[in-house]
Amino acid sequence: MHIRRSYKGCPVWIAAVALLSVFFAGIASAAPDARALLKESENRHRTRTQQYAGDLTVVNKDGKVRKKGWKSFREGYAGDAKNLIRFTDPPEVKGVGFLSISRPGLQNPDQWLYLPSMKRERRIAAQDRDASFVGTDFNYEDMEEFDHEKYKVALQGEQTVEGHPCHVITAIPLEKGGKSVYEKKILYLRKDIIYLLREDLYRKGEKEPGKRLVLSDLQNVDGHWVAKKWEMSDLKKGSKTTVLLKEIAFDRPQPGSRFTLQNLNREGGD
Amino acid sequence: MTRLPVRLIILFLLLPFPALAQGISGYAEEKGFVYGDRSNSRDPSAVGWGTLFTKWEEKAGEAQLTASVRAEWITSDEQGSLSFDPADRKIRRSPISVQDLWVRFPVSPSVDLQLGRFQLGWGKTDGYSPADAFLPRDLSDPFADEKIPLWAIRLSGQDGAIRYEAVGCPVTTPWRLPVLGTRNAPLSVEEVPAGTVFSEVDTAPPVIGFAALRVLATVNEWDLGAWGRVGVRPAPLLDFRFDQAVSTPAGLTIPVERRYAHEEGAGVELSRIIGSWIVRGEAAAFFSRDRDLGDAVIGALSAEKGFGDGTLLITLAGNAIDPPVDESLLFDRAILPAFIAAWNRTEEWGEWKMVWTTGLRHGDGLLKGEVGYNITDIWKITVGGELPYGYEKGPLGALHTAQRLHAALRLSW
Numbered sequence: 001m002h003i004r005r006s007y008k009g010c011p012v013w014i015a016a017v018a019l020l021s022v023f024f025a026g027i028a029s030a031a032p033d034a035r036a037l038l039k040e041s042e043n044r045h046r047t048r049t050q051q052y053a054g055d056l057t058v059v060n061k062d063g064k065v066r067k068k069g070w071k072s073f074r075e076g077y078a079g080d081a082k083n084l085i086r087f088t089d090p091p092e093v094k095g096v097g098f099l100s101i102s103r104p105g106l107q108n109p110d111q112w113l114y115l116p117s118m119k120r121e122r123r124i125a126a127q128d129r130d131a132s133f134v135g136t137d138f139n140y141e142d143m144e145e146f147d148h149e150k151y152k153v154a155l156q157g158e159q160t161v162e163g164h165p166c167h168v169i170t171a172i173p174l175e176k177g178g179k180s181v182y183e184k185k186i187l188y189l190r191k192d193i194i195y196l197l198r199e200d201l202y203r204k205g206e207k208e209p210g211k212r213l214v215l216s217d218l219q220n221v222d223g224h225w226v227a228k229k230w231e232m233s234d235l236k237k238g239s240k241t242t243v244l245l246k247e248i249a250f251d252r253p254q255p256g257s258r259f260t261l262q263n264l265n266r267e268g269g270d
Numbered sequence: 271m272t273r274l275p276v277r278l279i280i281l282f283l284l285l286p287f288p289a290l291a292q293g294i295s296g297y298a299e300e301k302g303f304v305y306g307d308r309s310n311s312r313d314p315s316a317v318g319w320g321t322l323f324t325k326w327e328e329k330a331g332e333a334q335l336t337a338s339v340r341a342e343w344i345t346s347d348e349q350g351s352l353s354f355d356p357a358d359r360k361i362r363r364s365p366i367s368v369q370d371l372w373v374r375f376p377v378s379p380s381v382d383l384q385l386g387r388f389q390l391g392w393g394k395t396d397g398y399s400p401a402d403a404f405l406p407r408d409l410s411d412p413f414a415d416e417k418i419p420l421w422a423i424r425l426s427g428q429d430g431a432i433r434y435e436a437v438g439c440p441v442t443t444p445w446r447l448p449v450l451g452t453r454n455a456p457l458s459v460e461e462v463p464a465g466t467v468f469s470e471v472d473t474a475p476p477v478i479g480f481a482a483l484r485v486l487a488t489v490n491e492w493d494l495g496a497w498g499r500v501g502v503r504p505a506p507l508l509d510f511r512f513d514q515a516v517s518t519p520a521g522l523t524i525p526v527e528r529r530y531a532h533e534e535g536a537g538v539e540l541s542r543i544i545g546s547w548i549v550r551g552e553a554a555a556f557f558s559r560d561r562d563l564g565d566a567v568i569g570a571l572s573a574e575k576g577f578g579d580g581t582l583l584i585t586l587a588g589n590a591i592d593p594p595v596d597e598s599l600l601f602d603r604a605i606l607p608a609f610i611a612a613w614n615r616t617e618e619w620g621e622w623k624m625v626w627t628t629g630l631r632h633g634d635g636l637l638k639g640e641v642g643y644n645i646t647d648i649w650k651i652t653v654g655g656e657l658p659y660g661y662e663k664g665p666l667g668a669l670h671t672a673q674r675l676h677a678a679l680r681l682s683w
Contacts, residue, residue, distance in 0.1 A: 060618045066647055090647040091295050091682035103490075110488075119391025123493060123541060125548045125576060132579050132616055239618065257380045261488065262428035266374070266382070268327045268334045 034155040034169045038148035038187075041194040046077045047224055052248040053088075058136055061238030066135065068093060071270060075254050076102065078147040081109075082259035085143070086270055093134055097121075099264045100144060108179060111140060114264045121264055130181040130203075137211065137232040137241035141181045146196070150174055151185070158191070161198050162216065165191045193218075195225050210236050222250040294683070296324035296338075301678035305453070307671040313453045318345045319411075325370065336388075338370040347449045348410040356387070357441045358418050361472050361528075362449075363410055369419055381427035389419040390437065392484065393552060394495065394539040395570040397585025397610035397627075400554035401484075401497055401537050403602040406504040408446040412454045412669060413638065413656045418443050420479070433486040439479030442530065445505045445601055450526055453671040458663060465521040468510075473528040476502050495539040503533040505601040507562045531560035548574045564594045566603065580615035588630070597631075597665065604665040605629050620644045627666065634660030634667030652678045 056068040069089035075082045085098040097114035099121075111124040129140040151171035159168050166188040173180035181203065188198035195218065200209035211234050215227035230243040257263050258270070301319040308315070325338035342349065342365055350362025358367065372386030393399025406418040422439040448454035450468045457468055480501025487494045506528035516523045537554030549572070556566040570587035588607030589597075598604045607630040614623035620642040628635035640654030655675045660667035 064618075066644070068647075091297065092644075092647070092650070094295060110491075119389055120393075122396075123543065123548055125543050125546060125574075130578055131576050131581075135616060135618075237618070255379060257428065260380070260428050261486075262380060262382070262426065262433055265426075266334070267388075268329075268336055268374075 034153040034167075035148065037155070037167055037169065037189060037194060038153060041189060041196070042078060042148070044194055045224060047250040048075070049252055049254050050074045050248070050250050051252060051254075052245045055244045055246065056136060057242045057244075059240050059242075066090075068134070068136070073254060073258055073270070074145075075259055078102075078145045079149055081145055083143070083145075084259055084264065084270075087134060095267065096134060097264045098133070098140075098143065099259065099261065101259060102147075109144060112261065112264060116267060119265075119267070121261055129179075137234045137237075137239055139181060142211075142213070142232065146171075146185075146187070146199075150180075156186070159188065161188045161190070164197060166197055167191055193225055195227075197227075208235070210234070221248045224250050226250075293327040294324065295327070296322070297680050297682040298322050299678055299680040301676060303674050303676045305671075306673045307453060312347065312449070312451070313671070314346065318343070320344075323369070333373055333375040335373050336370045337372075338368070340367050340369050341365060342367075344410075347452070348454075357421055357443050358406070358408075358446065359442070359444060359475055361446065361470055363408065363446065377425070378427075380429065381425065384422075384424040384426070387419050387421050388424075389417055390422070390424075391417075392497070394493070394541050394550040395552050395572040395585055395587070396550070396574070396583055397572055397612065398570050398587035398605075398608065400535075400552050400568040400570060400587075401495075401539060404499070404503060404505070404533075404535065406443045406445050407602075409448050409454070409601070410446060412448055412672065413636070418446065422479075431488050433488075435484045435486075437480075437482045437484075439481070439501070441477060442475040442479040442502045442504060444475040444528070444530065447506070447601075450508075453669065456668050456671070458668070462524070463522060467521060467523045469523050469525045471511075471525050471527045473506075475504075475506075475528070475530050478502065479504075491543040493539075493541040496537070497539070498534075498536040500534045501532065503531050503558070503563070506530055507560065507595075508599055529560075529562075531558050531563045533558040533560075533563065546575055550574070562595045563600070564591065566591050566593070568603070568606065579617070580613060583610075583612045585610040585612075598668065607631060620650070629660075629664050629666055632661040632664030632667065634658070634662075634664030636666045636669070648682045650680045650682070652676075652680070 051073045054070050054072060056070065058066040067090065068087060070085050070087045073084045079102055081102050083100040087093040087096040095116035100109045100111045102109045112121040113124055114121045124140055131139060133140055133143055148171065151173055154170045156168040156170050159166055169187045169189060171185040171187055173182065182201050183204045184202040186200040187196060189195065190197050197215055199213040201211040201213065203210045211232060214231045217229040218225055218227050226248055228245045231240060233240045263269060299321045303317040305315050307313065320343040322341040323338065325336065328335045342363065348363060350360060350364055352365050353360060355364045356368055368387060370388055372384055372388040374382050374384040377383050390405055391402065392405065393402035408416045408418050420439050420443050421441045422437050424435060424437045426435040450470055451457055478501065480499050482497060482499035484495060484497040509527040509529055511525040511527060514525045533556055535554055535556040537552060539552045541548060541550040551571045553569045558564060567590040568587065570585060572583060572585040574581060574583045586609055589603055593600055593603065597606065605627065608627060609630060610625065610627045612623065612625040615621060622641040625638040626635065637657040640652060642650055642652045644650050657673050658666045658669040662668055662670060
């Protein structure tokens with residue numbers, strides 16, 4: 001009663017300011033929550049190393065199917081990750097290697113591609129990170145792990161994805177976080193295990209998501225949750241790339257020289 | 271045993287047996303060329319080129335073993351007879367050749383030793399690299415930019431941000447030239463009457479090859495490098511033996527011998543990301559006491575930018591010292607100074623590329639275009655064309671009678 005009475009006599013603009021204050025206070029308090037959730041997710045799912053073999057299927061809008069295979073090795077996580085991918089199939093891309101090494105701070109990682117036909121590596125510029133990663137619907141930026149430190153994040157609410165209640169978080173790249181291909185990402189974090197189930201990706205100027213990453217078939221391997229199925233859809237082109245992970249292992253020691261340019265240039269090597 | 275059964279047995283050995291060995295890969299390709307110029311006995315209007323290539327890769331402990339063999343069937347004179355030519359030292363391509371035969375093993379966790387026959391790739395600038403240009407090429411197809419592997423020993427390693435590579439090549443593998451006097455290697459020698467035939471002498475290249483050292487460093491967005499090499503330059507110098515010319519009722523026949531100069535070279539290379547461009551540069555100095563080769567100071571600058579799935583590459587390269595002979599006779603330096611613009615793009619169905627090379631000395635040039643369509647993951651069809659044009663005494667314009675279209679069908683495994 002007392003509260004109602006006190007608002008009753010207020011001018012409209014004061015009521016509006018009060019309401020806006022509550023609204024902005026809500027946003028201000030939501031941002032740390034989103035950050036806290038993402039930190040919690042990183043803490044829960046951070047592993048020292050990860051390795052797997054991936055079977056890729058690329059289906060274009062006409063239903064034409066292409067298959068590829070790769071092996072992936074990672075050391076570190078997100079902002080301090082080193083990642084090496086080596087294609088094993090088909091013959092046209094066999095031996096192609098991709099090395100990504102995170103740089104200190106919020107800069108874009110250093111990335112190189114090794115092409116067996118050239119017998120040497122080539123550096124990839126930040127702008128090239130929107131190029132298709134070896135004919136898939138992933139681009140070079142998609143191959144990096146999500147590092148929330150490079151984004152302004154805000155909790156938008158909750159939504160159910162594949163039967164799982166999820167936190168919905170908006171992530172907008174920070175200018176100082178290096179150049180991003182995307183203007184906005186919407187992340188869907190499964191509430192019970194704080195695990196990413198979906199990303200809607202908006203390129204610059206897009207009002208609807210241009211691409212969507214769906215992670216499914218979650219399993220617990222070596223004590224860590226991992227999605228064994230990734231589906232990246234290019235919603236504009238109508239194509240989809242599915243990656244099925246196998247031979248997954250976490251926290252196995254990696255040779256010290258694995259994430260080096262010397263190793264990237266080893267023909268026939270991992 | 272006759273030659274045909276021998277070839278059949280070798281071809282049988284080249285066939286892939288994926289079920290027996292998972293490390294087997296390779297391809298079979300049939301390529302056809304159609305030329306715009308009038309056909310004659312040396313330069314037919316259509317040429318067929320079949321290739322069967324198979325590669326075996328295996329890991330034995332920490333060692334990597336690789337072997338590959340190529341069998342070819344070419345309808346033109348570019349193909350030589352079946353012969354034992356393990357270092358590609360003969361002037362014509364053998365129908366069967368070993369492309370890889372090497373082992374690599376770690377001397378320490380970050381140092382590798384590689385021994386055998388393998389291909390090297392040096393340099394930074396893609397359109398033209400002075401560090402890479404000296405490595406032997408096979409010009410049997412003058413538009414293919416095909417490298418020839420070397421017999422060599424290579425020690426390579428990395429220590430922090432520094433990489434190093436030392437290469438010793440105990441056997442010279444020379445550049446292979448097209449049949450002299452054909453449309454792929456037209457010779458215009460002053461004061462020689464039309465119709466003169468140049469008789470190529472299969473001069474043996476020197477045995478000892480070269481030694482080279484390269485050091486690379488990566489510092490943030492900079493990639494830096496320096497290299498040096500000493501030894502036999504694998505691109506030949508041609509000696510026209512007018513003193514041994516023979517006059518026949520059909521015309522004059524002049525023997526052409528090959529000579530291989532010693533040369534010392536040193537260079538620097540760098541690349542850096544500048545905004546959305548990758549800029550690469552190389553500079554190199556070459557020293558030779560050979561009267562026809564002389565010294566050279568070669569620079570190359572390239573800039574590359576990605577546009578989604580397309581890439582634009584432009585390169586400018588030149589030699590600050592005029593060579594003592596017609597630059598066309600120096601092969602790796604023939605097109606200098608040159609401007610090269612290349613555009614390639616990956617599509618859902620395959621890829622396509624366009625390359626324009628223009629010689630800045632004579633204004634002649636070469637336009638190349640190619641479209642590759644992936645029928646499936648293992649079948650691919652490629653069509654394209656090469657259009658050399660311009661001043662007929664320029665290195666590219668001289669090839670104007672080799673204007674052609676090509677089509678290829680490839681099965682990979």
